[in-house]
Amino acid sequence: MLLMRRFETAADSLYKSKLIRGFCHLYDGQEAVAVGMESALTRRDAIITAYRDHCLYLARGGDPVSAFAELMGRAGGCARGKGGSMHFYKRDANFFGGHGIVGAQVPLGCGVAFAQRYRKEGTVTFDLYGDGAANQGQLFEALNMAALWKLPVVLVCENNHYGMGTAEWKASKSPAYYKRGDYVPGLKVDGMDVLAVKQACKFAKEHVLAKGPIILEMDTYRYHGHSMSDPGSTYRTRDEIAGIRQERDPIERVRKLLLAHDFATTQELKDMEKEIRKEVDAAIAKAKESPMPDPSELFTNVYVNDCGLESFGVDRKVVRTVLP
Amino acid sequence: MKSDPTVCVMGEDVGHYGGSYKVTKGLAEMFGDLRVLDTPIAENSFTGMGIGAAMKGLRPIVEGMNMGFLLLAYNQISNNCGMLHYTSGGQFKIPVVIRGPGGVGRQLGAEHSQRLESYFQSIPGLQMVACSTPYNAKGLMKAAIRSENPVVLFEHVLLYNLKEKIPDEEYICCLEEAEMVRPGEHVTILTYSRMRYHVMQAAKTLVNKGYDPEVIDIRSLKPFDLHTIGNSIKKTHRVLIVEECMRTGGIGASLRSAIIDNFWDYLDAPIMCLSSQDVPTPYAGTLEDATVVQPAQIVAAVEQICQ
Numbered sequence: 001m002l003l004m005r006r007f008e009t010a011a012d013s014l015y016k017s018k019l020i021r022g023f024c025h026l027y028d029g030q031e032a033v034a035v036g037m038e039s040a041l042t043r044r045d046a047i048i049t050a051y052r053d054h055c056l057y058l059a060r061g062g063d064p065v066s067a068f069a070e071l072m073g074r075a076g077g078c079a080r081g082k083g084g085s086m087h088f089y090k091r092d093a094n095f096f097g098g099h100g101i102v103g104a105q106v107p108l109g110c111g112v113a114f115a116q117r118y119r120k121e122g123t124v125t126f127d128l129y130g131d132g133a134a135n136q137g138q139l140f141e142a143l144n145m146a147a148l149w150k151l152p153v154v155l156v157c158e159n160n161h162y163g164m165g166t167a168e169w170k171a172s173k174s175p176a177y178y179k180r181g182d183y184v185p186g187l188k189v190d191g192m193d194v195l196a197v198k199q200a201c202k203f204a205k206e207h208v209l210a211k212g213p214i215i216l217e218m219d220t221y222r223y224h225g226h227s228m229s230d231p232g233s234t235y236r237t238r239d240e241i242a243g244i245r246q247e248r249d250p251i252e253r254v255r256k257l258l259l260a261h262d263f264a265t266t267q268e269l270k271d272m273e274k275e276i277r278k279e280v281d282a283a284i285a286k287a288k289e290s291p292m293p294d295p296s297e298l299f300t301n302v303y304v305n306d307c308g309l310e311s312f313g314v315d316r317k318v319v320r321t322v323l324p
Numbered sequence: 325m326k327s328d329p330t331v332c333v334m335g336e337d338v339g340h341y342g343g344s345y346k347v348t349k350g351l352a353e354m355f356g357d358l359r360v361l362d363t364p365i366a367e368n369s370f371t372g373m374g375i376g377a378a379m380k381g382l383r384p385i386v387e388g389m390n391m392g393f394l395l396l397a398y399n400q401i402s403n404n405c406g407m408l409h410y411t412s413g414g415q416f417k418i419p420v421v422i423r424g425p426g427g428v429g430r431q432l433g434a435e436h437s438q439r440l441e442s443y444f445q446s447i448p449g450l451q452m453v454a455c456s457t458p459y460n461a462k463g464l465m466k467a468a469i470r471s472e473n474p475v476v477l478f479e480h481v482l483l484y485n486l487k488e489k490i491p492d493e494e495y496i497c498c499l500e501e502a503e504m505v506r507p508g509e510h511v512t513i514l515t516y517s518r519m520r521y522h523v524m525q526a527a528k529t530l531v532n533k534g535y536d537p538e539v540i541d542i543r544s545l546k547p548f549d550l551h552t553i554g555n556s557i558k559k560t561h562r563v564l565i566v567e568e569c570m571r572t573g574g575i576g577a578s579l580r581s582a583i584i585d586n587f588w589d590y591l592d593a594p595i596m597c598l599s600s601q602d603v604p605t606p607y608a609g610t611l612e613d614a615t616v617v618q619p620a621q622i623v624a625a626v627e628q629i630c631q
Binding site: 046048077078079080081082083084087089090091096097098099100101104106107108109110111112113114115116117118119137138141142144145148149300301302303304 | 332358359361363364366368369370371372373374375376377378379380381382399400403404408409410411412413414415416417448449451472473
């Protein structure tokens, strides 16, 4: 969680120094969800999320160097610099991204779960979306299908209470997102408590493999605004943000527990923080060394080269094909 | 589906009903309910589901009961199907086939007579093919399933009843190749899908009048087979495009500009393009016939080009 917090803080400064451009959605405050979930799953289980994906990528074993490189648009990035902040993926860790359009990842996640069921893998998919996406029609369509076919999918609503600038009570008639499943059961979880998240995810995984989909609503909070273009203070008070930081910060809670039960000393925790700061700074330095993508990369990965042929759009002059 | 267990079908009424145009008849009995999946009427999300399953390693074939319904799934087809291979830096491939009947039928009304080729044209990463005969339908379908790229296969509502003797054994048609239907010397007529039959009907009349048209079924709508097309233009020097999609922003419009960019020096006459009118397809039979290109118009166009 410390690594994630440090990563997002560093991303904030990189954005302000214009090394990261475009949209940058930061996850600090919500770390407990990522870490708790990951600790309840194996790498064979799948996770898919929307655009607030930096920390999920790190949780799935993503390396901070490739993450920073991707944010800065370098060739060493996890998507070769072609995806950006909203498109982090890690196929070998079953992390399916990284999606820009709100709610579009929900049916995708159900598709991943479909494939898991089709192949009888015994694994599950955690399909993350936010309180803003909870009003998308495709979510309910996907929920219906998941319940109909008992797909091993856990729909996780990361409720940080604001859909960009709109508070949940202004957008949703019923902000009890865990209850929206109707025929699909739901659980509300304190998303700032990493141990609660872990227990809930463990329970959800077992439930889903036996009985079909379930909704988990993570009650969490983001300190930054929706993205770096949003100061985050026009629709909520600074007192509210400071209050949550004081009372419910996920890292502070764990720190208190560790100290109270003598699992670590204050000095050890301070040293850990210093280590992580160094690690993140080193990762940024390494990522800065990565070059910008070669101009030829503009045209790679548009299609998969297949059957010995290549395609570049309407103007291709030569047909080359090898029949399989 | 027999040789590859990852191939599966999903769509409305594809399973027990056998498909609204009987394309998937008998498959559910053979392969079971999971491999031939009857979906609820939720195009956006079952297309998204198919794409997610493809990301995880399956090879789904998603059927839109009518191509027009896939407009609801446009976001999934554009962003997740076409672009995901690129935005993930090559990590995920989406070997999905999206197919369904489209085109103007017999008085089906405006919303059920849509031609989606023009809307999907600009999506990067997508391949589009249109089948027109039983032979190329089988070949293109097999090639589309085996392709690692997402392919949109356009079928036509009025062509499902065609009967033709086709080989039992395996064969595929190259996805990027056009089909030479009738070699000729005077004019190159480029067409696809149902308009092929209108063109061949016009060709009979033209031959009687002494013309020798070369008819090419372009089949591959994205990318165009400029090799076959170019060779033909170099021979005849005159081009007529006959298509069923709308004049504005249609396949013909892109094809025309591709030909001008590449083969301008070989043209002896301006390229003519006959397309459907830019109107919603009316219900009345006579009006509907006037919306699409008819053989008489093709004959008149050839006569004009060959003056």
